Amino acid sequence: MSRSSRAPRALCRTTIARSSSDLPSSCAPGRRSLVMVGRSERESILRGIRGAKRLQRDLRLDVGASRAQRVDVFGCIARSGATLMFQPLEPLLGAFIREEGVAGIILSTRRPLGMQRFTAAHELGHLVLGHDPHADDEGILRRAPWASDGARAPRVPPEEREADAFASYFLLPPYLIKEQMELRGWEPHHFTHPETVYQASLRFGTSYRATVFALEREHVIGRSLGQQLRSAEPRDLKRQLLGDYVLKNAQRVDVWHLTEQDEGAVIEASRDDLFLLRLKEDSGSGYVWTFDELRDAGFAILRDGREPVPEGQIGSPTVRRVLVHAERPLAGLLTLREIRPWAPNDDPQLLTLYCKTATSDEAGLFEPQREELLAAS
Structure with a gap:
């Protein structure tokens, strides 16, 4: 029996998971790898970035036309040998598990695509970096992916800092930011406007906050501007674009502002x-x-x-x-x-x-993996 055909059986306990209590005990929130304790924050960040660079190189994401394209993180999970499944988890965003020797990643269907993609990259980081199974909630979206904000922010466990840094760099590598800025005609001063950052986040396939953090990481914007931008609410930016049109679900629905500058663009929308x-x-x-x-x-x-x-x-x-x-x-x-x-x-x-x-709001196996299993049966 092939590895892919074993995966659904190995992950059957997760198909009805709704919260951490439904997941295998090995990936409950809070479980830490003892070998990681004591690693400095800087070392954790650098290790996460190195892991992201290595996978980008192995999957050839950093060459040719791929450099300007948003990262297909769901496809990268499959190419890395893990089974990807979508389930209506609540309040969890996702989990990395390992059952019967088979690695798997579960993502909640109850979040917008940008949040799903960052969670997917975070869980992929746990896999690539050799971490223990783990489940994650919305805390991974609220913190900066490369450093705690001084004494005001709680310290983050080393393996979580590594996965954060991995996710940020994997989804938003410097070359992708540079290529998209050139294609769109964006200069650093354009990112003083939250509306531009929001539209950039849609093209990168990341959340608004993750995009702000990445622009700050690459020194496209300064830290003080980053703090100002994070105070903006995407739901308000969406409503400003729509004028008198009533947006019924501001959390789940994104609003793409398309102009002639989008010629040739890939629009992957919910x-x-x-x-x-x-x-x-x-x-x-x-x-x-x-x-x-x-x-x-x-x-x-x-x-x-x-x-x-x-x-x-x-x-x-x-x-x-x-x-x-x-x-x-x-x-x-x-x-x-x-x-x-x-x-x-x-x-x-x-x-x-x-x-x-995007079909990531449907429960079940990642569609290409499901089709592969059906073809093999």
Whole structure:
């Protein structure tokens, strides 16, 4: 019997897990590896970063086009030999377990995608760094991943500091931040605005706080600015983008602000996310954006309008403002066109996106691993 086919049996105790009391005792919160005690915080951080660099190199995440792409952390877990499972854990975010010699990682379906991805990287860090089985709650999201904030913050056990540093560096390596800044035309001063940090977090596939910490780590922003940015609430940033449109679930739903700068971007969103397209439209020359492609791809148009032209700028391009929601899972290229209706092929402006819906809110085995098991049965 193959290793992958044994995994569901070995992890069967976790399939109905809801809290730490349902998990194997070996991964209960608070369990510590005695060999880790005494390691300095700096050593723990450096060990976590070295582990992340090693795995990035082994999986070739740091070469070619991969350098500019968000890290497929769920796929990396599978490629590292662990079984990945999603369950409605509460209040836990996730756990790293080892049963009958098989490594497994469980993630809660009850958190937004960015939080799931950071938790996944944290648990992957426990695996790669050789830690004991462990379960984690929301504490991993509230603390800085590289150092405690002076005497005001409680000390973090060494293996937790290692997993924090691993997760931060693995999901947000310096080269990914640099490549995305170049693609988007972001300069350090743009990150003084919480709205920009929030949109960056969606493209990185990380939480807002994790993104602030990584920008601070790479000296894109200073520590004082980082503290200011952490005081902003993503739910408020989402509502500011939407104007008078009522957002019913501000914790679970993200709002993607898409412009011409997103040409060629990979948009991996949760199924309930909203997309605000703000596209310059040369209406004075007869050009208009057409959105038949959106409807054909499975999007519902919730709002469609044009922003008022600023006083004194008559004749300037207008801004088309369209709010959409995907009515079915997405997986493929989407190309929008700005055309003259009477000459649609006359030098159209194009915006091409690769859209993919994440399925991490569904309980069960990670979909590619499930498909592999079904194919082998």
